[in-house]
Amino acid sequence: MLPSSSRLRRSADIGRARQGGRRWQHPLLVLYVIGQPQELLSVSRFAFVAGRHVGRATVRNRAKRRLREIVRRHLDTIEPGHDCLLVARPALVAADFAELERVVLTLLTRAGLRREDDRGRSPRELPL
Secondary structure (H helix, E strand, C coil), X not given: CCCHHHECCCHHHHHHHHHHCEEEECCXXXXXXXXXXXXXXXXXXXXXXXCHHHCCHHXXXXXXXXXXXXXXXXXXXXXXXXXXXXXXXXXXXXXXXXXXXXXXXXXXXXXXXXXXXXXXXXXXXXXX
C-alpha cells in the first residue's frame, strides 16, 4: 500500500495540481505536477483519478489500484517535493501491467521526477 505520507488527500491540493500544475500526456493517462509548499518538501505526494468515462466503479477502482501499485514500487526513485495527479484515460483499461508501468515511468522521467541514477533503465531492472 502507498504510505499515507505519499498520498495527496485534500481536494484543494488535488485541484491546485490540476489547475496550476504542468501536464504531461499519454494515450493511457495524464500526469499533472506542481511543486509543494516549503514545509512539505520531504516526499512527493500522489493522487489517482479515474472518471466515469473510464468505466464502471469496479473498472475505475482497478485502474487506480494498478497506478498506486506502480507508484509504490518506484517511490524510492522519485524526487521529493512535488504533488502529482495521475488521471486515467479509457485506454488504460486494456493495457497490461508492464505497459502501464512503462508509461508511468516515462511520464515521470519526462516530468523530471525520477532520480538520475534510475533513468534509462527498464522497469524490470529497477529494484522493487
